[in-house]
Amino acid sequence: MIDEGKLNTFIGQMLGDLGGASSVAMVRMGDSLGLYQALHEGGATTCEALAKRVKLDERYLREWLSHQAASGYLAYDPMTTTFSLPPEQAMVFAIEDSPVYMLGGFDAVAAMLENQPKVQAAFETGGGVAWGDQATCLFCAVARFFRPGYVNNLVSQWLPALDGVVGKLERGARVADIGCGHGWSTVLMAKAFPKSQFVGFDFHESSIGEARAHAGAHGVGGNTRFEVAKAKEFTETGFDLVTCFDCLHDMGDPAGAARHIRAALKPDGTWMVVEPMAGDRLEDNLNPVGRLYYGASTLVCVPTSKSQEVGAALGAQAGERRLREVIGGAGFSTVRRATETPFNMVLEARP
């Protein structure tokens, strides 16, 4: 027996999902063509006036504006036939440093779509897809997606939640940022703590190139270095702080990395592990954040880990209990959740 009420509710959800899926291309076009910025800076506008201002074809623009209004991304006033970007939506689409700037999320979903054929093939073989063989701009998308969280939390909330770390950083400490990707986290820390020395390690060569460029562009070339190295093979030791931002679960051998990191820390050092927010049981993660992360995990994180030695494939929703097993198993004496946001948990491990 079909329950019509349940069916209608589910069809409503599917309409929302399909509309959201259509937004991936539409939002990315709006971003690339500078439309959100133009709407943010210029205020309410008719389609004709906007077309003149941004020098785009008016017919295409009208269709795009209509989609954005139907999506609730733009407000439309039928009296004046004007479109505007409300301040709340501007935080998501136009203000790069806002804590809820989400354009990187749309880029990441586009990268996930591009990854589908390779990952689908891996379902049959059980093999992996190497980080470097994934979608063309997965790396930029990930960096852009995580950046607002780091800009708004890393220096102001996460580091102060660790025992005694900020004082050391202010006086001058040695820090390794493992799996640093494009290096936003490294650059932000280096800017905030000019007396400390930072080295970013990542096994993906082109990401290290981008990280070096970022450091140069942000004037922190003097206290940052970036090196290509695997998490369990970098050769330096004597660190006061080691950080891992959203990468432990991507590693093939997170337990091996944890052992290596412990050996690289000073006896009174700290390992900060930032991982996606997740509960320990599947039923804890059946929510919008879990949904997005399980998608990313299937299309990016699990194949990345499976392409490496061991292939532990913790997944992006590993949960604190599983992470503690990995960290504690490497001999760290204490592991605690230092702080959290809706999207991340921050674990502090001491040797």
Ligand SMILES: C[S@@+](CC[C@H](N)C(=O)[O-])C[C@H]1O[C@@H](n2cnc3c(N)ncnc32)[C@H](O)[C@@H]1O
């Ligand atoms: C999701 S990205 C996060 C990048 C960066 N930490 C950030 O927050 O933007 C995961 C990163 O882990 C790196 N990675 C994965 N496995 C690794 C390993 N075994 N050793 C070093 N880096 C690794 C990838 O190259 C990638 O840059």
